Amino acid sequence: MPHHCCVPKCTSDSRLASCTGLSFHSFPKDKERTKQWIIAIRRDIGPDFRLSTSTRVCSLHFDENAYMPTAPYRQLKRLKRDAVPTKFDWTINKEPRRKLFRAKPMSLPTKVQLSDSVDSHKVHESYASLPFVNTVENRDETEVNEDHNEPTDELNTSSSSDDSLTNMEEAASPDKSQIQQTNIQLLHLRNREKFTILRFSNSDSDIRYYTGFSTYSALTCFYSFLLPAANFLYYVGTENTSSGTPYALLNKRGPSRTLSPMEELFITLVRLRKGLSEKLIGDLYNLSEGTISRILNTWIIFLSERLKSFPIWPSKDHVKESMPTFFKDSYPTTRAIIDCTEMFIEQPSAADCQRETFSSYKHHNTAKGLIAISPSGQISFISSLYAGRCSDKKIVRHCGFLDLLEEGDGVMADRGFDIAPDLQQRGATLIMPSFLQGKDQFTVEQLSESRKIATVRVHVERAVRKVKEFEILSNRIPITLCPMLDKIWIICCHLANFTGSGKLYKSA
Numbered sequence: 094m095p096h097h098c099c100v101p102k103c104t105s106d107s108r109l110a111s112c113t114g115l116s117f118h119s120f121p122k123d124k125e126r127t128k129q130w131i132i133a134i135r136r137d138i139g140p141d142f143r144l145s146t147s148t149r150v151c152s153l154h155f156d157e158n159a160y161m162p163t164a165p166y167r168q169l170k171r172l173k174r175d176a177v178p179t180k181f182d183w184t185i186n187k188e189p190r191r192k193l194f195r196a197k198p199m200s201l202p203t204k205v206q207l208s209d210s211v212d213s214h215k216v217h218e219s220y221a222s223l224p225f226v227n228t229v230e231n232r233d234e235t236e237v238n239e240d241h242n243e244p245t246d247e248l249n250t251s252s253s254s255d256d257s258l259t260n261m262e263e264a265a266s267p268d269k270s271q272i273q274q275t276n277i278q279l280l281h282l283r284n285r286e287k288f289t290i291l292r293f294s295n296s297d298s299d300i301r302y303y304t305g306f307s308t309y310s311a312l313t314c315f316y317s318f319l320l321p322a323a324n325f326l327y328y329v330g331t332e333n334t335s336s337g338t339p340y341a342l343l344n345k346r347g348p349s350r351t352l353s354p355m356e357e358l359f360i361t362l363v364r365l366r367k368g369l370s371e372k373l374i375g376d377l378y379n380l381s382e383g384t385i386s387r388i389l390n391t392w393i394i395f396l397s398e399r400l401k402s403f404p405i406w407p408s409k410d411h412v413k414e415s416m417p418t419f420f421k422d423s424y425p426t427t428r429a430i431i432d433c434t435e436m437f438i439e440q441p442s443a444a445d446c447q448r449e450t451f452s453s454y455k456h457h458n459t460a461k462g463l464i465a466i467s468p469s470g471q472i473s474f475i476s477s478l479y480a481g482r483c484s485d486k487k488i489v490r491h492c493g494f495l496d497l498l499e500e501g502d503g504v505m506a507d508r509g510f511d512i513a514p515d516l517q518q519r520g521a522t523l524i525m526p527s528f529l530q531g532k533d534q535f536t537v538e539q540l541s542e543s544r545k546i547a548t549v550r551v552h553v554e555r556a557v558r559k560v561k562e563f564e565i566l567s568n569r570i571p572i573t574l575c576p577m578l579d580k581i582w583i584i585c586c587h588l589a590n591f592t593g594s595g596k597l598y599k600s601a
Contacts, residue, residue, distance in 0.1 A: 507550065
């Protein structure tokens, strides 16, 4: 296999007759020695130079002492373990430097390449994701050539002048600690300009607007609740999102994670809270729509599974201890207040789906879910979503809510919930406003009772409104999102508990 020397200005090539007898040596496997070679040959790893198994340095650049002793008849030369190339055009017959003198501070060219001799590999690692520092300031002393026939306020930056380039590199070598400090400042400034959680971390109002959490500390507390599982997520595709597979078992080959788990959580909350499209979020983060879709699908599955495992149904004793005075005086047996809510969805193309999802109450295609709140105001039960055609009674019977009730419990509901017989089978009672039942008007007692119930039931309506503050549910939901809608509904209901104070009443 032909080889070519990678040293700048060296034209050695194994295919040339003039290079017969030269040996071409590959770079050492040891990383530290490889760095020494790169520094010695004055090359930088980047688009113009990349190491491979075929990268070679010819024997013209090694001193005779760099080779191991071999028999005279052996043509193959082997380098010593610590050998480093030292013979180059810029080290042979180099004229001695002329006398230098101290000059006044002067401005340097706007673009300066850092010297390889100053731990260039560390500098490059620090600058891998940061803009280059274009100016060097506060230089107290600058070395220039003492030549009265040339102006002393200018430097020749031509690439053909190796001496001038060397002087510039030496003059432009900043302190390592200064580089690190500059990197930190640049990183902070760059993140402040981008749409990231770091940009809003010092503004509780912005955190509340984009996520619903009252403060940044509350958001980080919620994130800690998700650890350590959040650090071991695999991106998933849309074809797996409705399979019901636990999030820990989902795995899809693809690009590696480019954002931190905290940043991905922030993206998911922004998507739920403000209803931003995946395309818009991708533009804000300079990521493709496909990448944002994988992030959102992964986190929606993860959050729904994680939050569903969090118990929200309070015990009977806890309900009594936290019950507001109004309930204790008027409805002391109340265990839960229930209500159904509907969300508009895009009209399906299939006729049977159109029929099943059409709500005669909303006159629109909808998805319907039931929630219950405890007397203290916390959401205590979240059902799955059903087609908009389902009645409230049918949802109560099939969602699992009745299985949680105990004997002596009271359930407060609106007139549309005709579930008294179902509750009686479990020893529970239904608390609801009175019906006229053929009468012309309510009695004074019935009217007073209905007003009291309506006053209390308004709090479950507030809980529903709090859930729909997540604009992904309050806007019309596209058909493409319906496979994930049940998970999104569960997440938003749980987040309403996390983001709220839990006190819907003015007096306890």
